[in-house]
Amino acid sequence: MERRTFVKLALLSSFTTLLDAKKIDKEITVFKSFSKKLAIPPILKPNILESGIKEFNLNVQQGKVDFLNGSQTNTYGVNGDFLGPTIRISKNDTIKINVKNALQEETVIHWHGLKVPGVNDGGPNRSIKPNDTWSTQYKINQRSSLCWYHPHTHEATGRQVFMGIAGLFIIDDEDSRNLSIPKEYGVDDIPLVFQDRRFSQDGQFIYKQTMHDVMMGVTGNFSLINGVIDPYLEVGAKTIRLRLLNGSNARVYKFMFNDYREFYQIAGDSSFLPKPVKMKTLILSPGERAEVLVDFTDAKGKTLYFGDNLSNKPLLQINVKNEEAEDFRLPKKLTTITEYQEDNFTQLREFTLDVRPGWLAINKKQMDMKRIDEEVILGESEVWRIINPTHMAHPFHIHGCSFKVLSRNGKKPYLNETGLKDTIFVYGNETVELAIQFDYEATKEYPYMYHCHILEHEDAGMMGQFTVLKSKKESLQVHS
Ligand SMILES: [Cu+2]
Structure with missing residues (x-):
């Protein structure tokens, strides 16, 4: 935004504020220019410890960013002012992460999509006090995928993510290589972290203010990719891979190109898809990831836009270089999903989403850190049935696992969700069934979470806790 435009909007806004009796920050409106280059999150270099362990240092800190050409927005970031570096690792790596909390409030970092024991998972029970460091070490034993990290602080996740704490986690394996x-x-x-923000007249983020913000989730009229408002990206005249993360608190995107060009989805949250799926639009709810391949050989020298069909807004300007086009042969097959094929499920658990005015819960219970809601036996296969009797769609995320989508309202899942996932968008009046196996332990002290990934819903109590324990006997002891 040009400074003059910003000042003019700020003046207009201050007039409306005077007229407004309620003490609610007025948003400033959007000015699209696509004048800023897309930032690519740097890959964090690990220290290699004696035993080959890769050590990463994350410093969660306060910052200031000039988002609006002249304003200084107060932010949070990891090893920087806003968002954090990408952690890139391989299957079978053992990694150690030191999370230093340099904020003036408690926080904790959760590794979204990583299959690690509850003690390493970074749930609200793992809260790190200001100036403390949490060191956690685990082995990566899962498929290549795009995962991410973000705070999971008790009743403060939404605000801390909105302030800017989030980063990518890329896992490589034989398939991806x-x-x-x-x-x-x-x-x-190209990694693309999609978020939205709203700003006050003095250039600060406006977070949750009203009951509407809680019930609908906080959205903003400014769109950011990798922390840059309305960026442009220059690409070669060839096939490009986009790794998409919906890192927004509550906004759902229906991605598409302005010229309706086709693309192929090749991966979901936790794995490649069995084969590429041709699409023109792609819906991604908060917490979900997707990887797509787009052929730009026919667009050399042209400018295209990748945008959101739901808000009818362009989000990313793509300038295709005027160079000789490079051919690409799309693989017919990407991977084989062998997980969770058997029919010997030992448990069916039902999770009914529960939304009433001023009330967000699951199975009629709001999150209570002192209560364990479900007890799972280590290594057993289960079916989790997520029932959404509400009109609003909710993204349901489960810690410590990946799952296979069995059905949506009794019908086969969509082709682009035939890989493994960890977050499932459950539409209004829909029931979804998932096949899951939990391969790691989560104790009563450090249980896993399941929750709605609309972060304001999560913070308001739409979340539960579960343990994964070795035997039934041990599981019963937890109750006593
Ligand atoms: Cu929700």
Whole structure:
């Protein structure tokens, strides 16, 4: 935004504030220019410890960012002012992460999508006090995927994410290395973290203010990708891989190109899809990830837009270089999903989403850190049935696992969710069934969470806790 436009809007806003009896910050409106280059989150370099362990240092800190050309927005970030670096690791790596809390309030970092024991998971029970460091070490034993990290602080997750704490976690394995697909990070393999924010007249973030913000989730009229408002990206005249994360608190995106060009989804949250799925639009709810391949060979020298069909807004300007086009052959097959095929499920658990005016819960219970809601036996396969009797769609996320979608309202899942996932968008009046296996322990002291990933819903209590324990006997002891 040009400074003059910003000042003019600020003046207009202050007039309306005088007329407004309620003490609610007025938003400033959007000015689209796509004048800023897309930032690519840097890849964090690990220290290699004696035993080959990769050690990463994350410093969660306060910052200031000039988002609106002249304003200084107070932010949070990881190793920087806003958002954090990308942690890139391989299957079978053992990693150690030191999370230093340099904020003036408690926080904790959760590794969204990582299959690690409850003690390493970074749930609200793991809260880190200001100036303390939490060191956690675990082995990566899961498929190549785009995961991410973000705060999971008790009743403060939404605000801390909104302030800017989030980063990517890329896992590589044989599939991702052997497949003939674009893989040069930041060049033809582009990470895109989609978020939205609203700003007050003095350039500060406006977070939750009203009951409406809680019930609908906080959205904003400014769209950010990798922390940059309305950015542009320059790409070669070839096939490009986009790794998409919906890192917004509550906004759902229906991605598409302005020229309706087709693209192929190749991966979901926790794995590649069995084969590429041709699409023109892609819905991504908060917490979900997708990887897509887009062919730009027919667009050399042209400017395109990748945008959101639901808000009818362009989000990213894509300038295709005027260079000789590079051919690409799309792989027919990407991977084989072997997980959770058996029919010997030992448990069916039902989770009914529960929304009433001023009340957000699951199975009629609001989150209570002192209560364990479910007890799972380590290594057993289960079916989790998520029932959404409400009109609003909710993204349901489960810690410590990946799952396979069995059905939506009794019908087969969509083709682009035939890989493994950890977050499922459950539409209004829909019932979804998931096949899950929990391979790691989560004790009563450090249980896993399941929750709505609309962060204001999560903070308001739409969340539960569960343990994963070795035997039934041990599980019963938890009750006593
Ligand atoms: Cu929700």
